Amino acid sequence: GDSVTQMEGPVTLSEEAFLTINCTYTATGYPSLFWYVQYPGEGLQLLLKATKADDKGSNKGFEATYRKETTSFHLEKGSVQVSDSAVYFCARGNNNDMRFGAGTRLTVKP
């Protein structure tokens, strides 16, 4: 069935390092793709989205490009900060069917 697979964590980086979190999906049709972020004790927050192939979503220095040919939506940031420490979830959405990856915990050290 449809699913989302993202790289396992935890990921630990030093401040100002480059971040990549891989995400691939399987789906029928043409889903939208999302990255959500969850800080401790809170619900998920939408970080960025892309609704069609080759779209690039971006927010707060994070970027991800909808790659239909590789069914991927990898999250990147050029220079992470300590405040980016959180759990990141990749998701694909298609008419009331939002499927989430298992989450990747990122810790950024000063």
Add this chain to the structure above:
Amino acid sequence: DAGITQSPRHKVTETGTPVTLRCHQTENHRYMYWYRQDPGHGLRLIHYSYGVKDTDKGEVSDGYSVSRSKTEDFLLTLESATSSQTSVYFCAISESGGLIDGYTFGSGTRLTVV
């Protein structure tokens, strides 16, 4: 998020008792969802609603029921709580069903069944 609130935030209950969790929104969104979050599983959909009195099952609906008598409220009931239902429960809302706008999540309810 100011537009969606969950209550209670924490609850401890005994096995076999009924439990109701409440989700309240002020955004007038049509779609509402209940998810549970467990380590290693991400979020899994329990039930969702696409309008007043219109609900449908998600992938882990056994042991749960829902009701939506008003646009703003979506209730999740554990009919007879079991230890396997210990989890963090999140409510989410959406204007378009998630295809365009994604979901907005509440802050969660941590439920412990002892």
